[in-house]
Amino acid sequence: MPEEIKKNNDLTARTFNEEEIITVETSDDLISIAQRRLDTVKKIINIALKITTYRDWVNQNGNPYLVHSGAEKVARLFGITLSDIKTEKIWADDTKGKYYIYKTTGKAILPGKFDSIEALGTCSQRDPFFGKAKGEFLDTVEIDETNIMKASYSNFTVNAITHLLGLRNLTWEELKDAGIDKSKIQEIKYQSGSQKVKKTATPEEVKRQKEIWDWLMQITAGNDKLARERLKLETGFQPKDGSDFVEGKKDPKYLTGKWLNITHRKIKEIFEKQFSEEEVEK
Amino acid sequence: MINIVEKLDKETAKRIKQFPHPNNRASEAGHPCLRFLILSRLYPEKKALHDVGLQRIFDEGRLHEGAILREIENAGFKIVEQQRPFEWQKFQLAGHIDAKIAMNGQLIPLEVKSCSPNSFRHIKDLEPMEMISSRLSWVRKYPAQILAYMLMDNKEEGIILFKNKSTGEKCQKNFKLDYEYVESILKKLERVNEYVMQKELPEVEMCEDCKGCGFQKTICFPDCDYGPGFAFLSDKEAEEKLERREILKPGRSEYNQLDKLLKDHFKGQNVVVGNFKIETKIHSNRTEVVIEKL
Numbered sequence: 001m002p003e004e005i006k007k008n009n010d011l012t013a014r015t016f017n018e019e020e021i022i023t024v025e026t027s028d029d030l031i032s033i034a035q036r037r038l039d040t041v042k043k044i045i046n047i048a049l050k051i052t053t054y055r056d057w058v059n060q061n062g063n064p065y066l067v068h069s070g071a072e073k074v075a076r077l078f079g080i081t082l083s084d085i086k087t088e089k090i091w092a093d094d095t096k097g098k099y100y101i102y103k104t105t106g107k108a109i110l111p112g113k114f115d116s117i118e119a120l121g122t123c124s125q126r127d128p129f130f131g132k133a134k135g136e137f138l139d140t141v142e143i144d145e146t147n148i149m150k151a152s153y154s155n156f157t158v159n160a161i162t163h164l165l166g167l168r169n170l171t172w173e174e175l176k177d178a179g180i181d182k183s184k185i186q187e188i189k190y191q192s193g194s195q196k197v198k199k200t201a202t203p204e205e206v207k208r209q210k211e212i213w214d215w216l217m218q219i220t221a222g223n224d225k226l227a228r229e230r231l232k233l234e235t236g237f238q239p240k241d242g243s244d245f246v247e248g249k250k251d252p253k254y255l256t257g258k259w260l261n262i263t264h265r266k267i268k269e270i271f272e273k274q275f276s277e278e279e280v281e282k
Numbered sequence: 283m284i285n286i287v288e289k290l291d292k293e294t295a296k297r298i299k300q301f302p303h304p305n306n307r308a309s310e311a312g313h314p315c316l317r318f319l320i321l322s323r324l325y326p327e328k329k330a331l332h333d334v335g336l337q338r339i340f341d342e343g344r345l346h347e348g349a350i351l352r353e354i355e356n357a358g359f360k361i362v363e364q365q366r367p368f369e370w371q372k373f374q375l376a377g378h379i380d381a382k383i384a385m386n387g388q389l390i391p392l393e394v395k396s397c398s399p400n401s402f403r404h405i406k407d408l409e410p411m412e413m414i415s416s417r418l419s420w421v422r423k424y425p426a427q428i429l430a431y432m433l434m435d436n437k438e439e440g441i442i443l444f445k446n447k448s449t450g451e452k453c454q455k456n457f458k459l460d461y462e463y464v465e466s467i468l469k470k471l472e473r474v475n476e477y478v479m480q481k482e483l484p485e486v487e488m489c490e491d492c493k494g495c496g497f498q499k500t501i502c503f504p505d506c507d508y509g510p511g512f513a514f515l516s517d518k519e520a521e522e523k524l525e526r527r528e529i530l531k532p533g534r535s536e537y538n539q540l541d542k543l544l545k546d547h548f549k550g551q552n553v554v555v556g557n558f559k560i561e562t563k564i565h566s567n568r569t570e571v572v573i574e575k576l
Contacts, residue, residue, distance in 0.1 A: 079509055079511020081506065081507045082505060082508075084505075111511050144331065145327070146331065146500045
């Protein structure tokens, strides 16, 4: 039961077990709450950033990303609890074969217990750090699986804490305001090629990817370079929402889902048309 | 230039291994977490490997163990049955005892442990059975280990000999069978065996050993509480004082340096320099230099 009711300007604030709960009575109240919340969020972000150092961040593909050590510092500041943590091993396939992914889920809760979120963390056997050496994917037996498990857990922790506090999509400007020097932050760049393969292809999709490549090789009379260029040409597109043109792919292994289906249909049509014309010519 | 340290660390890293064991291990019998003991038997492969730092400590321990046993022999004691394996099928309990030492016509189980200077000081002050409530988690497991060996060997007495790795100092802890404690350990092992037989796991119960446990983050997920957090206060007066304190902070160290330099320089003198009077006051237990602006 509420213990106390007090009027604070237009807002009604009640306390329940010493926690203040603000209730809305008019539309003006709603604006006040939104404004108050916005200010609080800004303050939270600024304070959270100030307790981190450049060592708690990485520059990942040009964006600042808080790492595990930094997330834990922030969690201690705000008294966060992580609970109901579970992990699951999922098997997947891609053009290189079968591989596993660890998925960690759980809750992140603020001390008042009013704010909580569900979060997810993952790490796959294809992770460039654990699953690759000298440009090649390692065999399952060559990988210490517990490293993948721990990385999935760390990923969950960072996601849970940053999502709960709204520490996502931060800008370099915000880090600079908190006194963090971008030039000192470790940079992580994704290499081109297979490391960019993030989406998981189903066995059916793998089959379609192979068909596309077979047709392309026949269309270009076995010229690998031409086949790649043709695929790039056929898979590039302008999104309907007006965002930037999406460059095409030179290898079918990068295509999954709707993109793969459209490309499959397109290349099949080209192939059938070309070879039916050749038949006619003969 | 060659990097010897790097090469040595690589060699150390090669020795990092798991040793899955079908039985309960005497060295872990005193572990407080039931779930850990069950996981160690059911899913040893899910235990994260330790790092190079801990492997170095294990390697050092082995070096010292051999050295201590040689030292004991050289001192005229008779050491037998080194690394003798034990197994107690009823409790699915197994282990290797470091040695037995001949004493008054009896062979007494002997464990040797090397430890850091800090741990050594701590252990030295403890009575043997006080170790079960030590602040150091690994020390808490020692009594269960030696008592298990004593039980399996049907002996009433056992010894753990500790060596300070830095100074070489030794201390000896003599154990007598503590039936109440031993019974609690055996009951715990029976529960472990039941769970293992059913291939089941008990609920997660947080304990001090969760931190750094090889199963945490891989297969065991205790809730992670980052503490009560900090209170965010709106106290303008305190904030202003804190800001002022921050402004004055850079001057403090320079002031302290100059103050010390000047007082050391004018110690024993009574002088006037410009607008400043510097006086040396002799007290019964100290000499004070007072600087005053005129």
